[in-house]
Amino acid sequence: MYRKTMAVMLTAGLILSPVSFSANAASSTSNNPSDHAFDNKVIKKIKVDNMYDNIALLSKQPRVAGTEGEYEAVQYIKNQFEEYGYDTELQPFTMYDWDPGVSTLSIEGGDFTGDTRSFYASANESVTSQLEFVGLASPEEVSEDVKGKIALIERGQYTFYEKIENVLEKGAIGVVMYNAEGQSGNNFGSVYLGQDIPAIALTREDGLELVERLQNKEITATLSVENANFVAKTSYNVIAKKEPHPNKDNGQIVTVGAHHDSVPNGPGANDDASGVAATLELARILAKTPTDTELRFVTFGAEERGLLGSYHYADTLSDEEIENSVAHFQLDMVGSKDAGDLIMFTPDGEKNLVTDIGASAGARISEVVDYGQLGRSDHVPFFEKGIPSALFIHAPFEPWYHSPEDTLDKISKEKLQNVAEIVGASVYQIARPDTPALENSNVAPSPADYDFDYRPL
Numbered sequence: 001m002y003r004k005t006m007a008v009m010l011t012a013g014l015i016l017s018p019v020s021f022s023a024n025a026a027s028s029t030s031n032n033p034s035d036h037a038f039d040n041k042v043i044k045k046i047k048v049d050n051m052y053d054n055i056a057l058l059s060k061q062p063r064v065a066g067t068e069g070e071y072e073a074v075q076y077i078k079n080q081f082e083e084y085g086y087d088t089e090l091q092p093f094t095m096y097d098w099d100p101g102v103s104t105l106s107i108e109g110g111d112f113t114g115d116t117r118s119f120y121a122s123a124n125e126s127v128t129s130q131l132e133f134v135g136l137a138s139p140e141e142v143s144e145d146v147k148g149k150i151a152l153i154e155r156g157q158y159t160f161y162e163k164i165e166n167v168l169e170k171g172a173i174g175v176v177m178y179n180a181e182g183q184s185g186n187n188f189g190s191v192y193l194g195q196d197i198p199a200i201a202l203t204r205e206d207g208l209e210l211v212e213r214l215q216n217k218e219i220t221a222t223l224s225v226e227n228a229n230f231v232a233k234t235s236y237n238v239i240a241k242k243e244p245h246p247n248k249d250n251g252q253i254v255t256v257g258a259h260h261d262s263v264p265n266g267p268g269a270n271d272d273a274s275g276v277a278a279t280l281e282l283a284r285i286l287a288k289t290p291t292d293t294e295l296r297f298v299t300f301g302a303e304e305r306g307l308l309g310s311y312h313y314a315d316t317l318s319d320e321e322i323e324n325s326v327a328h329f330q331l332d333m334v335g336s337k338d339a340g341d342l343i344m345f346t347p348d349g350e351k352n353l354v355t356d357i358g359a360s361a362g363a364r365i366s367e368v369v370d371y372g373q374l375g376r377s378d379h380v381p382f383f384e385k386g387i388p389s390a391l392f393i394h395a396p397f398e399p400w401y402h403s404p405e406d407t408l409d410k411i412s413k414e415k416l417q418n419v420a421e422i423v424g425a426s427v428y429q430i431a432r433p434d435t436p437a438l439e440n441s442n443v444a445p446s447p448a449d450y451d452f453d454y455r456p457l
Ligand SMILES: [Zn+2]
Pocket: 001, 002, 003, 263, 271, 304, 402
């Protein structure tokens, strides 16, 4: 789960919809044991210990995109898919890390003793001028006084882009920004394309000290950024494919996906070794099951860097593949003991084939699954290509989200089992060769009544 575009829906507040359906009520053939029998071919084969053991293995170290940790995970995942009998491909793609280089700030010719770090995409340049404090750099706060000067800015309220744009418009030649209230360190900040300016970040304490000194007298500063640069790295998607039964091929493609990369400061047991483990387990049990649909199991790299792997994968799909793709199931953070209930998120907050089938499978297996609106994971590029897709996740998130505490001991086997059953049954409902003919028979799964949920994260 990627953090950057944080929670649009949070402002909508908490409106928990009542669970309007029990497992039995969801089906017109209520209490009919054959209802469950529809799914048994898949769900009886799920072995939760396989998933748990794979999470244990994958979460031994962080799996940051472009690092050895990711590459080891990728090799392991590829080997597993191959062992199950899949045609498996490593799909490399280039991503860019920021090397902040060397930055310095000197005040009145003396060395500034605080820590400096260049903004992402800062210009490499040295400028000497007066320091001008412009508060949060809103349009009201930035005047012509900043022309030809180095703007001292407080982080917060406005985006980096807006703040830098506001001072650039008035002719500033450098940016020194200190951290927002309650934020520690100075690892933040981005300069955007076309904003050609040297920019550095300071801790809040160092910034406030400069603000105080400016109240008494003018300060001449030299701001210098050197050797800051983009460094090309390689991340990977792992793609496993299974052709349908040759006599039954209906031309359709169903994808199940998870992201194998983690954030740098945590082992990512739930985020998203859990989704990878569930994807592997579903691949294992469906490997030898005849289907009329092509199945693809994909683990994505660089999700935490902004869905880079899934965008790359989606961009490699031909028009025909996009046309034939009927469903994408994304599994992200599906095993935490400390998170809320299962929910299906779509980027537009609308139901689609995936949520319809997922809600119905949930109703048969445990309880109906509600849906909500959220992007922030690898279902987004599929959605943008017009492929029905949903993110299966537990919300609210666990407190260990993106922290070093996202470890194996927080994983619930019950939750893993439940999600694997629901997604496995859903995939198989589409892919089993006896559908859609079975749809009219009395053992066919019935649609479930499921609700939109303004679920807090
Ligand atoms: Zn995440």
